[in-house]
Amino acid sequence: MNITPGEIEEFYVLIGKNIAKQRKILGFNQEEFGNRLGLSRTSVVNIEKGRQRASLHLIYALLVIFDIEISKIFPLISQMKTKESLDMKMEKSIKDDFLRKILLKNLG
Template sequence: MVDELVFYSMIGKQIADLREKQGLTQDKLGQRLGLSRVSIVNIEKGRQKPTLYLLYTLSQIFNVNIFEIAGEIGVNASYAPIKSGKDDFTNKDRSDLDQFLKKD
């Protein structure tokens, strides 16, 4: 089973990658969301859990489908690599996420 911190770290990595791809600093993204830079850092590090509404808002800012941020969680029990052009997930990360998604 995947550790909750690992799970949110993986989402945080996607957010950081998409933010960088958009050329936004953590401070600028925080301003657009009404959050502090520290909150953005904590989300990207997996220490702060983004709400579903925050993920939706991020998808609008980044002009991507929400599943590109959170994977296909809740849609099926398999991990589809995120098509953001940068994949920092290790095989262990993918395995942990697969196990988490398959648990009852």
């Protein structure tokens, strides 16, 4: 399965939306949230909009500092709107493959 640039962009937009949702649930504004994570308010805005990709170590810090489950940040395949993702969401092995490829692409 090839991951398209559109799928990657959508993935990060959904991560950003989920981060914003968790930030609001915790009662932080973007500046306070950024200060706790060592980020500027501008970086928080850009991550929440999907314009800046949150690194794995930043996501890990967010999970630890704010005691958030990873499932609250990473989007489910069912949240993805692109055709390839929707066609393949039925098979668990393909779901795992999609997330593995996203992670490998960004680590490599």
